[in-house]
Amino acid sequence: MARAPKAVPATKAAAEQTRPRWWTRLSLPGVETYSNSLRTVVINLALLVVLAMALPLVAAQFARDQILIQSISIPGGLQATGLTPDVAANRLWDGIQQIDVEANSEKSSVNVLPEGKKVTFAIPDAGISVDSLVFYARQFFNLHETVVSGEFRCSDAACTPAGVSLRLRIYGAELKVIELPPMRSDTEAQYWRKAAAEVMAVLDPFTALAAEASAHPTNAATIARRLILTNHPDAEWAHNILGNIRRNAGDGEGAAAEYKAAVAIDDRFIIGWANLARVTSELATLKGDPTLHDEALTYADRVTELDSEGPKEPELRGDLAWERGEMDAARDFYLEAFRRDPLNESYQNKVAIMLYGANRFDESADMARAALEVNPGNETSLVVLAKYYRDRNDTENLNRIYRDAAEFQPENAAAQAEHAGVLMEQHDFAGALARIDQALLIDAKNLAYQLERAAALSRLERYQDALAQLDLAEALSPNNPEIVYRRGNNLTGLARYAEATVVYQQYLAMAPQGEHAFMAEAFIRVVEEEAAAAAKAEAAPD
Template sequence: MAFVLAILIFIPILASQFLRSPVLIEPIAVPEALAERGMTSEVVASRLWDGLRDANALARTSKASVDAIPNSQRVQFSVPDVGLSMDSIVRQTRRFFNVYETRIAGEFVCSDAACAPEGMALRLRVLRGTSEVIDLPPVGQQNLRQYFTGAAIQILSILDPFVAVSAISETEPVRATALARRLIRQHHPDAKWAHNLIGNLRSTAEDYRPALAEYRAALALDPQFTIAQANAARALRQLGDPVASRAEYDLIRARLPQSPEVQEGYAELAIGAGDIDAAVEYLKRAAELDPTSPHYFARIGEVEMARGNIDQAKDWFTRSLAIDPAYPLALSPMFTLLAAGMDLGGGEALLRRAADFEPQSAEVQALHGAALTFLDRPAEALAAFDRALAITPDNAELLYQSANMLQNLDRQADAVDRLNRAIALDPYNPAPIFSRGTSLAITGHNAEARADFQRVLELDTSGTQYGSMATSFIDILDGLDAAEAAESAAP
């Protein structure tokens, strides 16, 4: 009886393991020089695992994606004294039926014996019966986390193309649209998600009629696709058709009576009709249905602020930030209200809590740096900007802002280095060129400073402050040159 019971338990477990198809990340081969610095094979596999999670976070989609895990993190069951393991049985069964599990393998290659980080390049193989090779460029000046996220997006482009497309949609909307169209033409199983993504990109560009057409196309593939239907209702409202919009929300409510998104939709329709009190009640109901979301409290705060109830708006923003101290729809207006009331210390404390809560958000770290700049605390502001740059090292605006803090700390050489990077990334922006000119002038490099100020005059055709200040600096340099010439000519 015990044997029969064991078999009855073992068979469903075996079946579930066979049907479940996680993506296994094998240890990534690394050169010895890299392993000596702590980047072992298992560490690189774990970094790639982190990259897959970051890529899924960038995609911001509710669609389920691949289930990946490093081979070293997998729990394996074995039968004592027999030498058999659940993993080996499942693997042999898969091979018998020619159903191969998906594995990711590869190696890090160095460009020289020292294995300098900027010369490292990753080659990956996605193995699932066949082998597909991914060659990534050298790491260069990229942050390692960004590098592994980029590698993960390349992997997802093979294993889950829609999620890969969604992950680049914010930074590369044109490319994302073209790739989503390709999925649709291929009649990919995720074609409905591709239509919905294109609709979202059109909505972001305030091109609502084509967006509505995409949502309708998604619903033609799956009439029960609630996300697309809610987006269609929103697009109809933005196109000025509240009756059709409400009809869509009513259909969703009939299917999902506890949907907070429907209550929010009704609230937006009430705002459009001028019934603000009803809108607030709808949003309160949405907050009750989804008590862990900071969004609905923040939206009530926005509504109250729009009708001049500043104290009530602050209360609602505070309730939103109690759930998520870094929620942008509450954080930004709350900081604005505090700053308008000349409570810069309170605003800085608000942003400090947000930065501590969301250390991987470059936007929040940068906002905290800006607040510290207003308070004339350059060393702390520089540290905040540095935290933001650790996340997005190629952000020209952050490089410029942090360079200004270095100038305030009289670290002109370091400021010039950062400004050089900012100018390389944004060569037609006069602001970092002007700042570099001031640092060069302070350190006595007058010829290079003059060249920068002349370049500012070429770029600043609109007559902003940079042009007038560049002219003033050129006049000062001319005076210094004239004085030096006169002193040299004196007997």
């Protein structure tokens, strides 16, 4: 006979029914159920946060405009010199960085990167490259990534460096092929700079023309006009460059017209308004028309409206005050610009140059020293202080500022060479040799540095070493009269007068009106007179 279930006392059942709901959640089954639900909610929220963070990054990968420089194919003969495919890609990138620096523009340029420096991502333990997924997805949506590649070609079996030429291809929405001429007498740095200029003319025409504006204004003006005629997005910048070119050429009216065209395209173009104010003030001085100074101030007011907190506004007002001859007001404006942009020593340098021109030499030197505290290698500050110290025959401080600049920039060949030049002036030829050696370690094919080293060796009376150095220089610049003349000087130092005479005659044939023609003719005349006297003495009867 089955046993009947044990009955729950009425009082216990009633007690359980009267307990609050939170009490049941504190039981083990209730806690477990609640923790599972909470864990699910937390995980879902975390996934949602990760997704929200990842979506902009993924979208940025699809929309990125990064330009990659792939390895450049190098013949075996050139690779033996150390120019590997990856090194070539990096040299092209160096050239592009140089173009960007030479452009000296506030407009942002394209983002170019050698493929070897690109950071790649992969899913751990899965072997799946995130970059590959993005690449193929971009291809599917016809979002082409710009890639630069190419190869060197030899003109002969020996693949001599002077005969090699570079062909580059720029892959993007369309293919662009760039054919460069053979290297010939260019140094590697010059050749890579030319290659970079051609690449930037395709990728970022404005930066390319800005870099050409100082050295080749005609070329830059041609590129600028093309950008304007094709309604390029950088048309206002092109007008600004044309204005700068005309202003540098002394055409103030033409420059003002270009700047006005720039601000007509973009009424918020600060650089255009600032340059329009400057050239209008210059025209006021040139024409003796004070109303143009007032007009320049109205353009400056527009700059203030657009950027009242930045350094451009006080710098502009300093330029205008300087043009009006108000030196103290200009100084105060420039120092206000420096206060707003304390890592830019150019404002202090403007004060130094202005005060030096006003014969306030001590104040100018103080400002140049302050600028060097911000950047010990600044060329403008060094030039101002060098003139100040030379005028006072202060060789100790002159040497100190150039030494500090060289030590501050140990990888800057020009800084090493400039200090070498100062040491040569002070007849510290051993110190100059050490500095110029450092410059040549950085830029071995710089002709000026080669000649400076030969000069230091010659002053140390190491004439044979100087001749060997001149041979290296001649390999860079064949048929150079300066090298020929210096060879004659060193042969003279070795008392090899007959050889020196032949070399001086060679110099005169190359440069009959050259800088050293008088000295070469004088030496030949002296040697011939001595030879004639010796022959006469030998022929005379005993």
